[in-house]
Amino acid sequence: MAILYQEFEEFNRVRHAAGRVTAPDAELFAIRSAITLAAQQDNCEKIYVFIDSIASAHRAVDPSLHSGQGHSLAVCRTLAAWLAEDSSCTITFIQVPSKLEWSINKEVHDYAKDLISLAGRRPAMSLDKCSQETWTRMFEDPYYKGRNFLHLERLDGEALKPTYINGGVWLPPVGGQPFSCCETV
Numbered sequence: 001m002a003i004l005y006q007e008f009e010e011f012n013r014v015r016h017a018a019g020r021v022t023a024p025d026a027e028l029f030a031i032r033s034a035i036t037l038a039a040q041q042d043n044c045e046k047i048y049v050f051i052d053s054i055a056s057a058h059r060a061v062d063p064s065l066h067s068g069q070g071h072s073l074a075v076c077r078t079l080a081a082w083l084a085e086d087s088s089c090t091i092t093f094i095q096v097p098s099k100l101e102w103s104i105n106k107e108v109h110d111y112a113k114d115l116i117s118l119a120g121r122r123p124a125m126s127l128d129k130c131s132q133e134t135w136t137r138m139f140e141d142p143y144y145k146g147r148n149f150l151h152l153e154r155l156d157g158e159a160l161k162p163t164y165i166n167g168g169v170w171l172p173p174v175g176g177q178p179f180s181c182c183e184t185v
Contacts, residue, residue, distance in 0.1 A: 002034035003108050012037060015115050027056040028068040030112075032075050035060070035091070039082040047091040052105060057093035 004012040014033050021029070031049060038047045051057050059068060060075045083089050096102050098109075152160040 002030050002037065003104070003111065004034065004037055006041065013111065015112055017115060022067070024053070024056055024059065025068045025071075026112075027051070027053055028059055028071045031056060031060040032071040032078075035075055036078050039078050044082075045086060045089050047089075049091065049093045050096050050102075050105065051093055052096055052098045054093065054095045057095075 002014050003010055004014075014037060016029065016033065031051065034049060035047060038044055049057065059066060060072055061079070062072050063069070063076050066072070079091060083091075096105050098105065154160060
């Protein structure tokens with residue numbers, strides 16, 4: 001997620017669904033997007049990256065082996081080509097702690113939070129909704145459910161259906177992540 005400015009005027013916004021990644025990897029993806037777009041602008045000689053994690057800025061230009069190495073290699077490749085074009089080109093990372101609640105950082109944060117990932121060719125629902133419906137449907141199959149599953153019922157006798165969305169009925173008590181309660185027998 002990035003908002004790009006040129007001479008104090010916003011000229012582009014970009015955000016991508018990064019999938020299920022850690023916050024540092026998502027931040028690295030955002031840095032990659034911002035630098036790639038900025039370096040493509042005509043007559044761009046200076047890039048300033050305002051960031052709340054200086055560690056992510058270090059990882060962005062670190063080509064060594066780490067979880068976001070693909071993003072780092074893309075950043076290094078982009079910067080190498082951009083810096084080679086003109087010796088006056090510079091890039092500066094500026095750390096702005098989140099607790100300062102700087103309006104531009106907050107705007108980028110809110111922009112990132114508002115992204116809803118949709119699934120399918122003609123998405124009519126969110127990925128979470130699709131996952132929930134698929135999981136519920138698959139759970140009805142005894143082969144998928146297995147023999148040793150504890151069947152839970154509501155007070156009125158109706159079977160509880162599996163869910164993890166919005167504080168669902170089973171998984172939050174065992175860690176909150178659907179994969180945290182799976183075990184191989």
